[in-house]
Amino acid sequence: MSVNKKHLATFILGAAAGVAAHKYLQTEEGEKLLEDLKSKASNLKSEAEQAVDKGPEYFEELKTKGTDLLKTNFPDVEQFLKELFEKFKGNPSATDAAPTEPPTPTT
Incomplete structure (x- = not known):
């Protein structure tokens, strides 16, 4: 990558800001700022x-x-969550009804 005027100007401005910050931090006020x-x-x-x-x-x-x-305000939430997780796992619990077959289309 080539260095163009924009990159050079950015580098010079950054260096100048660094020098200015260093000069400021050497003053009494700058040292106070660093301590704070x-x-x-x-x-x-x-x-x-x-x-x-x-x-x-x-x-x-x-x-x-x-x-x-949760137990105070929603007493059945524990059982509900257990059933929900079992459905996601693919393990139907004993409380679920037997699976029903899909309806057959009539013509």
Whole structure:
């Protein structure tokens, strides 16, 4: 691939932005900005680690409460879901009626 004027201009602008950012970060205000970013990143990291540690407990609680809520509000949902999964597997349960034959066309 050849380098054209557009690529060269993009490279020069990127380099100039890098130099300007470096100069800014060397000032007192820039160093203060870096310290703020470091402290925020550290806080975010510790919050993420805590969330990861609490994750399994949260999902276990969610599963338990969800199951209890479904059983309370929809008492027949467990049997319904079992029958539905059995139909998808192709294993008709004992509660299903015997299969019926399709109607024969009359002429």
